[in-house]
Amino acid sequence: MLLVAGLVPCLAGTLRGEPVSRLAALAAAGPATSLLLVVLAAAYHRSAYLDAALVLAVLSVAGILVYARFLGRTL
Numbered sequence: 001m002l003l004v005a006g007l008v009p010c011l012a013g014t015l016r017g018e019p020v021s022r023l024a025a026l027a028a029a030g031p032a033t034s035l036l037l038v039v040l041a042a043a044y045h046r047s048a049y050l051d052a053a054l055v056l057a058v059l060s061v062a063g064i065l066v067y068a069r070f071l072g073r074t075l
Contacts, residue, residue, distance in 0.1 A: 031057070
């Protein structure tokens with residue numbers, strides 16, 4: 001429950017604020033969501049959740065880099 005509560009500020013940060021603070025919120029939400037999926041995988045003994053956590057971790061890093069590059073062009 002605590003991990004889900006930690007995602008609420010990240011979601012609020014991605015929806016509001018300056019573009020740089022949105023990028024920071026996106027960078028914080030990726031690992032938090034991956035960790036949540038790993039905990040769910042351990043709790044329910046589902047290996048598919050581990051696969052989803054791995055894919056999410058890789059894609060969140062790629063998403064941050066794409067957003068940062070776009071942000072660099074517009075500023």
